[in-house]
Amino acid sequence: MADVRILAIESSCDETAAAVVENGRKVLSNIISSQIDIHTLYGGVVPEIASRKHTERINFVVREALDTAGLSIQDVDAVAVTYGPGLVGALLVGVSFAKGLAFASGKPLIGVHHIEGHICANFLDHPELEPPFPCLVVSGGHTNLVRVKDYGVIEVLGQTKDDAAGEAFDKVARAIGLGYPGGPKIDKISDEGDPLAIEFPKGKVRDSVYDFSFSGLKSAVLNYLNSCEMAGKEINRADVAASFQRSVVEVLTEHAFEALEESGDKVFALAGGVASNRHLREAFEKGCKDRGISFYRPEPVYCTDNAAMIGAAAYYQYLKGERSPMSLNAVPGLAFGNNK
Amino acid sequence: MNLIALESSGMTAGVAVFKNGEPAGVYDINNTRTHSETLMPMLEELKLMTGISLSDIDAVAVSAGPGSFTGLRIGAAAAKGIAEALDIPVIPVPALEALAFRMYAYPGYICPMMDARHSQVFSGIYAFSSDKENDFELKLIKKGEAISLDEQLNALAELAQEKQSAFPVMFTGDGAKVYGDEIRKKAEFPFSIAPGFLREQDGAALAAYGEILYSKGLYKDAADFAPEYMRLSQAERLRKEADGDKSLV
Numbered sequence: 001m002a003d004v005r006i007l008a009i010e011s012s013c014d015e016t017a018a019a020v021v022e023n024g025r026k027v028l029s030n031i032i033s034s035q036i037d038i039h040t041l042y043g044g045v046v047p048e049i050a051s052r053k054h055t056e057r058i059n060f061v062v063r064e065a066l067d068t069a070g071l072s073i074q075d076v077d078a079v080a081v082t083y084g085p086g087l088v089g090a091l092l093v094g095v096s097f098a099k100g101l102a103f104a105s106g107k108p109l110i111g112v113h114h115i116e117g118h119i120c121a122n123f124l125d126h127p128e129l130e131p132p133f134p135c136l137v138v139s140g141g142h143t144n145l146v147r148v149k150d151y152g153v154i155e156v157l158g159q160t161k162d163d164a165a166g167e168a169f170d171k172v173a174r175a176i177g178l179g180y181p182g183g184p185k186i187d188k189i190s191d192e193g194d195p196l197a198i199e200f201p202k203g204k205v206r207d208s209v210y211d212f213s214f215s216g217l218k219s220a221v222l223n224y225l226n227s228c229e230m231a232g233k234e235i236n237r238a239d240v241a242a243s244f245q246r247s248v249v250e251v252l253t254e255h256a257f258e259a260l261e262e263s264g265d266k267v268f269a270l271a272g273g274v275a276s277n278r279h280l281r282e283a284f285e286k287g288c289k290d291r292g293i294s295f296y297r298p299e300p301v302y303c304t305d306n307a308a309m310i311g312a313a314a315y316y317q318y319l320k321g322e323r324s325p326m327s328l329n330a331v332p333g334l335a336f337g338n339n340k
Numbered sequence: 341m342n343l344i345a346l347e348s349s350g351m352t353a354g355v356a357v358f359k360n361g362e363p364a365g366v367y368d369i370n371n372t373r374t375h376s377e378t379l380m381p382m383l384e385e386l387k388l389m390t391g392i393s394l395s396d397i398d399a400v401a402v403s404a405g406p407g408s409f410t411g412l413r414i415g416a417a418a419a420k421g422i423a424e425a426l427d428i429p430v431i432p433v434p435a436l437e438a439l440a441f442r443m444y445a446y447p448g449y450i451c452p453m454m455d456a457r458h459s460q461v462f463s464g465i466y467a468f469s470s471d472k473e474n475d476f477e478l479k480l481i482k483k484g485e486a487i488s489l490d491e492q493l494n495a496l497a498e499l500a501q502e503k504q505s506a507f508p509v510m511f512t513g514d515g516a517k518v519y520g521d522e523i524r525k526k527a528e529f530p531f532s533i534a535p536g537f538l539r540e541q542d543g544a545a546l547a548a549y550g551e552i553l554y555s556k557g558l559y560k561d562a563a564d565f566a567p568e569y570m571r572l573s574q575a576e577r578l579r580k581e582a583d584g585d586k587s588l589v
């Protein structure tokens with residue numbers, strides 16, 4: 001079969017990204033223009049600013065993706081774009097641009113689910129990885145434990161009932177004065193802290209085996225900080241960070257390993273921005289090794305938001321003949337299994 | 341010179357194809373706000389029905405703002421994608437000028453107004469002149485900006501007194517409808533409010549005015565084009581306020 005090259009576009013949050021991916025596995029280019037410097041000024045992503053920046057940068061990013069791949073728009077087989085979930089204004093820029101590009105170049109359009117993209121990031125570095133396998137997607141906006149039954153067939157086992165894990169990292173980091181984005185900063189300072197210093201609650205949900213809840217944990221951290229302040233007790237930020245992180249890592253690994261035990265799968269994959277968290281990764285590496293399970297995670301560059309992962313997911317939709325119409329809209333709360 | 345025009349700055353989703361100054365097809369939908377779902381299917385339909393070939397298109401005209409932030413971006417991003425694929429430039433068409441241009445050859449002052457919320461309108465003042473060979477040209481009288489209705493009415497009252505125009509001021513745009521009662525109550529000069537079929541944005545005026553801008557060299561590489569919002573995001577405004585910078589609030 002002839003090679004299939006897909007130009008993919010991603011703009012669901014604060015990264016403007018474009019990539020060309022061959023046959024869903026080989027990355028020919030992967031361009032990411034991050035806006036993090038701007039949003040850091042505001043302590044988090046400002047949707048209107050993100051949307052404006054995407055509009056300013058999208059042509060440059062797409063051009064560079066095609067140039068780096070050594071291709072013109074006429075050489076690609078399809079245009080793929082993230083259409084949800086994410087920030088509606090931000091998504092709309094990528095979706096509208098991709099529709100204009102696909103329409104004018106006569107190429108098919110493929111709308112892709114952002115979380116499916118994160119999961120498929122695992123295919124990029126690992127040609128041997130094939131479904132079925134359970135996958136934990138952890139990022140600033142998402143916490144989903146799923147089982148990939150087949151390409152594009154995803155069963156949701158559990159998800160967060162309130163804050164995403166990454167969101168909890170950001171909020172706790174802000175509370176202890178580490179700044180934004182919180183994940184990498186907490187990961188780093190935790191090395192100097194004692195993870196057993198403070199007993200924070202675990203982000204479990206009663207009667208719901210695989211779901212998560214991180215707002216209670218976040219409140220517990222804030223309450224702890226308040227009570228220390230009231231008592232005039234000095235706060236050890238490294239201990240708080242390490243103890244908080246331990247609590248998050250424990251609930252994520254416990255749920256994932258319960259799911260693995262139940263399904264009997266011998267393969268597990270981690271995905272999303274928080275997959276770059278060293279403590280989380282090490283906990284999974286060890287846990288998988290102990291259980292004889294092959295552990296996969298994408299390279300760090302494919303963990304955070306990028307378009308190569310969208311190109312990987314789009315390839316399997318392309319093979320199934322899935323095409324999106326010119327009426328494709330951004331769907332901020334897009335559920336799994338709704339690909340158009 | 342052939343062009344595609346995309347209008348999505350307000351309630352209207354409008355697309356048009358013009359060939360050498362003549363409309364080949366115009367398609368407007370005025371009563372929805374789901375531009376993301378309508379604009380591109382409309383263009384697809386228009387292409388099919390007019391039988392135009394995209395390789396004949398020289399530029400994409402698009403409403404450059406002000407207007408609904410999201411609406412502007414739906415049009416802008418689509419235009420940028422089309423222009424990228426066809427390797428042609430984008431013609432950014434100021435939304436207020438396109439609204440004024442719909443009143444082609446009107447002899448009095450034209451005041452397009454778009455509802456900008458926060459007790460403001462996006463508004464400017466324009467007039468047509470016909471100094472060369474009976475061709476009418478749109479002239480800027482007062483620059484478009486986010487402004488209170490009262491301020492704009494005062495500016496128009498001064499202008500009316502100063503110039504003694506024989507013709508009423510023509511209000512147009514959705515702001516003229518939203519603030520119609522207030523205008524009728526407060527305006528102390530002769531005026532008229534444009535009827536619905538001329539009042540709102542449309543693809544044809546955007547295309548026709550876009551073609552004029554193109555002939556003046558006012559087009560851009562798609563990568564360099566972004567909408568002119570005429571207003572900062574709320575987060576930026578609050579930040580400037582906190583910094584004590586009132587000039588941009």
